[in-house]
Amino acid sequence: MDKKVSVCICEKCDFREVVFSTLDDASIQELCNHKQERSYNKGEIINHEGEKITDFKYLRSGLVKLFRRAPNGDEQVITITRPFEFVSNMSIFSDEKYKYSVSALEDSVVCTVELEYIKKLFLKNGGFASNLLTKISTINDKIIGQTLDIRQKNLAGRVAFVLLYFTQDIYKSRVFDIPVSRKEIADYIGMSTANVIRTLSDFKRDGIIKVFGKTMEIVNIEKLEIISKRG
Amino acid sequence: MDKKVSVCICEKCDFREVVFSTLDDASIQELCNHKQERSYNKGEIINHEGEKITDFKYLRSGLVKLFRRAPNGDEQVITITRPFEFVSNMSIFSDEKYKYSVSALEDSVVCTVELEYIKKLFLKNGGFASNLLTKISTINDKIIGQTLDIRQKNLAGRVAFVLLYFTQDIYKSRVFDIPVSRKEIADYIGMSTANVIRTLSDFKRDGIIKVFGKTMEIVNIEKLEIISKRG
DNA sequence: CGCGGCTTTGATGTTCATCAAGTAAAGTGG
DNA sequence: CCACTTTACTTGATGAACATCAAAGCCGCG
Numbered sequence: 001m002d003k004k005v006s007v008c009i010c011e012k013c014d015f016r017e018v019v020f021s022t023l024d025d026a027s028i029q030e031l032c033n034h035k036q037e038r039s040y041n042k043g044e045i046i047n048h049e050g051e052k053i054t055d056f057k058y059l060r061s062g063l064v065k066l067f068r069r070a071p072n073g074d075e076q077v078i079t080i081t082r083p084f085e086f087v088s089n090m091s092i093f094s095d096e097k098y099k100y101s102v103s104a105l106e107d108s109v110v111c112t113v114e115l116e117y118i119k120k121l122f123l124k125n126g127g128f129a130s131n132l133l134t135k136i137s138t139i140n141d142k143i144i145g146q147t148l149d150i151r152q153k154n155l156a157g158r159v160a161f162v163l164l165y166f167t168q169d170i171y172k173s174r175v176f177d178i179p180v181s182r183k184e185i186a187d188y189i190g191m192s193t194a195n196v197i198r199t200l201s202d203f204k205r206d207g208i209i210k211v212f213g214k215t216m217e218i219v220n221i222e223k224l225e226i227i228s229k230r231g
Numbered sequence: 232m233d234k235k236v237s238v239c240i241c242e243k244c245d246f247r248e249v250v251f252s253t254l255d256d257a258s259i260q261e262l263c264n265h266k267q268e269r270s271y272n273k274g275e276i277i278n279h280e281g282e283k284i285t286d287f288k289y290l291r292s293g294l295v296k297l298f299r300r301a302p303n304g305d306e307q308v309i310t311i312t313r314p315f316e317f318v319s320n321m322s323i324f325s326d327e328k329y330k331y332s333v334s335a336l337e338d339s340v341v342c343t344v345e346l347e348y349i350k351k352l353f354l355k356n357g358g359f360a361s362n363l364l365t366k367i368s369t370i371n372d373k374i375i376g377q378t379l380d381i382r383q384k385n386l387a388g389r390v391a392f393v394l395l396y397f398t399q400d401i402y403k404s405r406v407f408d409i410p411v412s413r414k415e416i417a418d419y420i421g422m423s424t425a426n427v428i429r430t431l432s433d434f435k436r437d438g439i440i441k442v443f444g445k446t447m448e449i450v451n452i453e454k455l456e457i458i459s460k461r462g
Numbered sequence: 463c464g465c466g467g468c469t470t471t472g473a474t475g476t477t478c479a480t481c482a483a484g485t486a487a488a489g490t491g492g
Numbered sequence: 493c494c495a496c497t498t499t500a501c502t503t504g505a506t507g508a509a510c511a512t513c514a515a516a517g518c519c520g521c522g
Contacts (some may be wrong), residue, residue, distance in 0.1 A: 070383045071460065078379065091368030093361045099372060122364075123357030130324045130353060133364050137322030140371040141330060147378050148309065151421050152301045155510070182469065190382050192511050197470060213519090229302065386478070413501065423479050428502060444487090 010035060015058055015111070018084055019135050022127025031121075036112045040104040047088055049101040056118040057088035062108020063170065063179055066143075067187070068100045077188035079143050080105065080180070082170060087135060092119060105179040150189050157231010158189040159199040160224045163209065167218045175217045241266060246289055246342070249315055250366050253358025262352075267343045271335040278319055280332040287349040288319035293339020294401065294410055297374075298418070299331045308419035310374050311336065311411070313401060318366060323350060336410040381420050388462010389420040390430040391455045394440065398449045406448045 010016060010032040011025065023031065037060070040046055046057070049068055064086055066078040078100055088102070089095065092115065122129045150158055162185055167174060182200075186193040203209045208224055210217040218224065241247060241263040242256065251259065268291070271277055277288065280299055295317055297309040309331055319333070320326065323346065353360045381389055393416055397407060413431075417424040434440045439455055441448040449455065 068379065070379070072383065074383075076379050076383065078375070091365060091372060093365040094369055095372075099376070119361075123361060126354030126357070126360065129357065129360040129364070130350075133353075133360070133367070134322060134324040136364070137367065137371075138325055140368075140375070141322060141326075143375055144309070144371070144378070145330070147375070147382075148299065148301070148307050151378075151382070152303065152305075152307065193468095194470085194512080195510065201470075424500095425480080425502085426478065432502075 013060070013111075015060065015084065019058075019087075019131040020128065021131060022125060023121075027121075027125075031113065031117075034113050034117045038110050038112060040108045040110060042104055042107055045101060045103045046108070046110060047098045047100070047102040049098055051098050052096060053089045053092075053098055054115055055088070055112045056092065056115050057110050057112050059083045059086045060109040060111050062104055062110075063106040064102050064108060065105050065180070065184070065188075066100045066102055075184075075187045076190075077184055079146060080165075080170065080188065081139075085139060085142070087132075087139070089115070091136075092122070092132075153228070153231035155191060155195055155231075156199055156202070156227050157229075158191060159185070159196060159203070160228035160231065162189055163203075163216075163218060164221070164224055164228055166216075167221070174219075174221070175215065177214045178216050244291070244342075246291065246315065250289075250318075250362040251359065252362060253356060254352075258352075258356075262344065262348075265344050265348045269341050269343060271339045271341060273335055273338055276332060276334045277339070277341060278329045278331070278333040280329055282329050283327060284320045284329055285346055286319070286343045287323065287346050288341050288343050290314045290317045291340040291342050293335055293341075294337040295333050295339060296336050296411070296415070296419075297331045297333055306415075306418045307421075308415060310377060311396075311401070311419065312370075315366075316370060316373065318363075318370070320346070322367075323353070323363075384459070384462035386422055386426055386462075387430055387433070387458050388460075389422060390416070390427060390434070391459035391462065393420055394434075394447075394449060395452070395455055395459055397447075398452070405450075405452070406446065408445045409447050 010020075010028050016023070016028065020028065020031065040062070046064060059081070060083055063080065063082060065080045066086070067075050068078065070076050086102075089098070122132060150161060153161060166176060166178070170176075170179075180188070182196050183193045186196045189196075200209070200211070203224075204211060206223075208218075208220045208227075210219055241251075241259050247254070247259065251262065254262065271293070277295060290312070291314055294311065294313060296311045297317070298306050299309065301307050317333075320329070353363060381392060384392060397409070398405060401407075401410075411419070413427050414424045417427045420427075431440070431442070434455075435442060437454075439449075439451045439458075441450055
């Protein structure tokens with residue numbers, strides 16, 4: 001086999017824009033050598049709550065949910081996010097163990113870099129450090145904001161909120177395949193599974209949505225927004 | 232008046248340990264020159280939601296609450312914290328405006344440094360950057376964790392949770408002066424004021440707490456912990 | 463085809479918010 | 493310092509919102 005110059009994909013990776021923008025090509029090349037890419041099938045666990053953090057991970061493609069198990073055993077979904085809205089360890093210098101679990105809701109690709117390497121980069125490259133802080137803060141702000149938004153809504157308002165989140169933020173389409181079970185929606189917005197279903201049925205009856213198996217169509221976004229806001 | 236070497240208090244400040252530990256004495260001196268200390272009386276607003284962020288602030292002494300106004304107008308208390316658990320802008324490089332308001336629950340002292348100065352420090356001093364990221368992440372983790380904990384509890388469990396938070400984390404004493412109104416407690420744990428009062432009355436009747444005006448004594452911590460966990 | 467998991471719907475009861483009315487406390491002006 | 497006003501607190505009664513339980517339908521998969 002010939003000696004080949006490995007063409008590093010990281011140079012073209014969109015993620016570079018976000019947190020690695022201050023790295024020159026040589027550094028990117030080096031980063032690339034420390035990087036591993038891995039695919040996860042729908043349903044697979046990416047990080048497990050309580051396990052030791054050894055790597056820095058970011059989502060390149062796919063969809064994931066962040067969740068934890070409450071003391072009483074049932075699941076709490078913290079957020080559902082796309083690439084650029086997730087990095088594995090949100091406090092790379094403090095926590096040794098994952099606070100939350102992460103699993104793939106769709107087939108996903110995750111890039112992994114040794115945590116030690118990222119830490120060194122953080123310490124010596126101020127621009128990288130500031131980008132990473134910005135990213136992590138943005139994620140945290142989004143989680144806190146979402147949680148506060150949801151908390152003050154009633155049942156219908158919460159379901160409307162999730163549907164709007166899927167159609168506007170996650171899929172940017174009026175038609176999409178629901179990536180979660182009814183129970184997961186319930187665990188996300190803090191209500192019972194039965195009532196999520198009931199509310200969806202109400203929305204169907206009122207012509208706000210249409211559901212064909214796993215596929216959902218948002219017929220009346222305006223109404224959904226009113227319900228979400230008023231909730 | 233004689234020329235005096237200004238004895239910089241920052242050298243002895245406990246906060247130095249937390250985020251400024253990597254700064255040498257000369258840098259600390261310089262930081263001190265950029266620093267302003269200000270007292271706030273109980274009830275005063277420290278930061279106002281929506282206002283432009285020009286300074287980096289941290290709490291030196293006192294007690295503050297973080298809150299925002301929900302779209303419908305009523306207040307949501309995000310968290311209540313002591314020194315070392317609060318820095319004003321949790322995403323110094325991203326947000327231009329405060330996402331939340333902050334007000335003093337007890338007379339408080341806040342140190343203020345121009346944001347630009349902190350940003351420069353962040354960019355050139357990796358150790359400082361890592362400490363700051365750690366601090367900010369810890370605060371965010373605490374907020375998210377608290378919110379998730381509260382969410383899954385019932386009424387009594389939530390009130391028990393707040394009382395335990397006051398007695399164990401904030402005051403580290405079985406007896407303390409309640410720093411918030413009943414309504415603020417309600418806004419913190421997401422329930423109605425009337426029901427906060429009702430639950431406190433229940434706790435009084437059951438001999439779990441004693442209340443004399445603003446002063447509260449936790450009589451039976453174990454029972455409170457059971458109620459909080461079971462909630 | 464038959465089993466198990468996810469979904470759906472109805473009936474029931476609990477939990478909690480809301481309303482109202484009264485009491486205590488704390489600030490305000492004479 | 494006292495009447496007055498306002499704000500915070502307290503309690504009970506009522507109804508709405510929501511969880512829970514149970515039973516049945518649906519769908520994918522061996």
